[in-house]
Amino acid sequence: MTISSRKTVLAGLAIFGTVAMLAACAQAPATTDGTNAAAASDFLPCMVSDEGGFDDQSFNQLGFEGLTAASTELGVTPKTVESAAETDYQSNVQNLVDQGCNLIVTVGFNLAAATVESALANPEVNYAIIDNDADLDFNGKVDAPNIKPILFDTAPAGFMAGYAAAGYSKTAVVGTYGGLQIPPVTIFMDGFADGVAYYNDQNGTSVQTIGWDVASQTGSFTGGFAAGVESLAKAQALIDQNADVLLPVGGPIFLSAIEAIKSSGKDIAMVGVDADLFETNPADSGVFLTSILKDIKLAVSDVVTASGSGTFDATAYVGTLDNEGVGIAPFHDFESKVPASMIDDVDAIKAGIIDGSITVESPASPKQ
Template structure:
């Protein structure tokens, strides 16, 4: 499935625009989504927002190609090669091998991949990676301070590093709260030491999101972190039915209060990866002739990761807990506190 956006190159080809300014700045970019789809209200959509911003602010042509399953990856990649896109942005860990294969076969093509890094690095691939565990650590500390039952739940889409880094940081933030507050908040669904936990093995099923959240709620969890893209919308729907006084949800990737406004009241906060910002920077560098391969890491310090505003939950969070969160953030940014 193709979703096209008009871009300068097409207008030039049609003879509707002319002149050296347009010829010099003609850059086109294509996003190839992971299996969650461009409307996943999560990482595919957030990266697409960065593409749209580049289209608006930089005059870059933007096109997105959706991949319903992994079997679509190589055909979709082939469809945008051959000079059709100056920069090809692949979204998600599952794209790692395919992107590497095509990057090596097409050394003159610029690529960027979200949530994957190569060792050794590839000269024509910019990896967008994120210290998500830093923001997740804050969210874990916050959740531990807000739970009423003393039990918190977490589950993932797949047992892959871009998912488990959320879960690692989240659980370690809860553990840190327990250590400094002499508390005993329990976590269901993930053990960062054993790398074992709950996974739905997909990023699309709302039914799975509801079922896994229901099971964790039945075991006593009143706050749940689903790290599973669209799946988390099913968890949010359950929380909306129960009421946020009984079950709160944490969003991932984007500020889910804004992207899932109908159910916004259930979100305590969201653990954000700013793929929109990093994707925009990649395209800006390409337009400015500064594109280079390697790794681009988003952190708390540079704004590449963060937790979202508390929105409707603002008045429910004690001032002393907000102060503690600010102190924890400062210690992570300064390097005094490790989230590993």
């Protein structure tokens, strides 16, 4: 089955082609093992978080783990700074420039303006940004040649999770809500809702997705990425409409959804995003049906390692099912609770997406 293309409502937010390779400074001499290694003592990798901080059990934390893993391998000590609010972005990036950082990784779509401004002003510094193509003027090109976009096509992985959620649901209602209505959030919701629709088409069922309408690109959002009363209210509204699987998309907003689930006293499962929340939040592991994964840790680690060895490449990275940059987590404690054929079905869907027999598209999908 093919999910039909929809007219994009987010024109210009996709990557068109690739950016030419560029080193921000002269490469170091090749070592005997064939690598270009900058002296470890001279390389300073750095990172700025989005709201939520580096302990958000989600994309900020995964980026931080990638930074620290690569830094350990390179034998250097990274510098990091957390953003408490949007107003911190510009000053936080400048803080790291002032400290002599050679590579600055900015974590999140909303840091694009601060990243582009800093990159243009400091062409000798390498930059990478997660979940944004750094194309602020929508001309199909990254706005500074020393920025590497790190992007993830999570719609197919969300599709698989949506199929699983529909197959698991006992109420025939599943729900989703997001933090902000931006492409890295809505891409999960598009894939999830389309996966539910595919389940219905394949099985003659009528499982309903509430909280997001794919056709109109409208739905439920908290207005930010912090856990709190807004997220709690959005989750509770879905539960009140009989949803028994929830997909909260937006870093730590899932913590409020867990609170709503516990308060309801109902048998409600959750689909996590970014990280395998069964592993990153073991205290609530029993609530997670699965998680939609983005391998941010590996992508960041690779970028930091390359930059530290003098081989920084500004070509956009796009994580896909095919290159294992995205995927879904195991069913863990739910493996015995889902229909016996579910694992085989999801595996078959993954194979179909990769070989092109199943097409999953979102207006927010990065172009490759």
